[in-house]
Amino acid sequence: MAEHEYTLPRAEFDAPVKLLIVVAPFYRDIADNLIAGAVAEIEAAGATHEIAEVPGALEIPTAIGIAERMANFDGYVALGCVIRGETTHYETVCNDSSRGLTLLGLQGVCIGNGILTVETRAQAEVRADPARMNKGAGAAAAALHLLALARKWGGPRKGVGFVPASGEYRIAGKAKDTPTA
Numbered sequence: 001m002a003e004h005e006y007t008l009p010r011a012e013f014d015a016p017v018k019l020l021i022v023v024a025p026f027y028r029d030i031a032d033n034l035i036a037g038a039v040a041e042i043e044a045a046g047a048t049h050e051i052a053e054v055p056g057a058l059e060i061p062t063a064i065g066i067a068e069r070m071a072n073f074d075g076y077v078a079l080g081c082v083i084r085g086e087t088t089h090y091e092t093v094c095n096d097s098s099r100g101l102t103l104l105g106l107q108g109v110c111i112g113n114g115i116l117t118v119e120t121r122a123q124a125e126v127r128a129d130p131a132r133m134n135k136g137a138g139a140a141a142a143a144l145h146l147l148a149l150a151r152k153w154g155g156p157r158k159g160v161g162f163v164p165a166s167g168e169y170r171i172a173g174k175a176k177d178t179p180t181a
Contacts, residue, residue, distance in 0.1 A: 010045055010141070011148040017047035019143055020073040022063045024056045024080035027121075030128045034079040034114055037134030041141050042077075049077075057082050057093050057115050061100025068109050075110035075143040079136055081128070084119050110146035114139025 021038050025031035035051065042049045050073075054063045057080040064076045078101055084090045094117040101113050114135045118124045127135045 008141070008145060010041075011144040013046065013148065013151070015151075017045070017074050017144070017147060018072070019047055019049045019075045019077055019140070020064070020067050020071070021049055021051045021077045021079060021140075022054060022060050022067070023051060024054050024060055024115075026056060027081045027083070027124065030081045030116070030124050031079060033128035033130055033134065034081075034116075034136030034139075036130050037128070037136030037138075038077050038079060038112075038114065038140040040130075041137040041144070045140075045144050047074075047144065056080070057097040058100075060097055060115065061104060064101070064104055064109065064111060068104070075112070075147040077112045077114060077136070077140045077143050079114040079139060081116040081118070081124050083121055083124060090117075105146075108150065110143050110150055112139035112141065112143030112146070 019042055021035060021042075023031050023035060039049060052063055052067070054060055060078045060080060064078065067073055067076065078097075080097075082090060082093050082097075094115075097115055098113065098117075101111050101115075105111050116124050116127050116135060118127065127133060
């Protein structure tokens with residue numbers, strides 16, 4: 001790690017935090033090291049986690065999107081490894097998995113991207129090494145920092161746009177559960 005690199009202080013929370021680690025374990029040993037780094041960072045921040053495995057890096061954004069819609073997680077850690085091969089499939093997987101995560105992030109989903117995109121297995125091993133620059137830990141830290149910002153800037157919303165005021169649901173102009181004659 002270069003001497004000029006700066007690491008933000010660990011995010012702190014007043015309320016419980018639960019993250020989902022979504023991992024593509026195609027290179028099992030690399031994935032396990034990334035998971036170990038992510039779990040250590042999550043636990044050091046006092047948060048909890050679950051782990052979901054998917055077949056490959058392309059499925060990571062889809063799994064996070066499903067979890068965001070159907071489960072109850074505060075943030076997400078995307079982990080996997082893509083090593084350049086002999087075909088252009090490498091570019092497709094790298095670009096599309098990254099694009100999917102970025103699009104989710106732009107919708108307000110707090111995601112740390114720890115999908116390694118490397119030329120060689122040796123590069124992946126260095127980036128997943130728990131004793132060195134573990135990118136799983138970095139991805140978890142990123143998700144936690146984004147979540148801290150979301151909580152700082154978030155809060156109850158007041159009737160902006162199509163959001164009903166004061167938690168009331170309106171359907172076709174009538175308040176929910178309004179008696180009719």
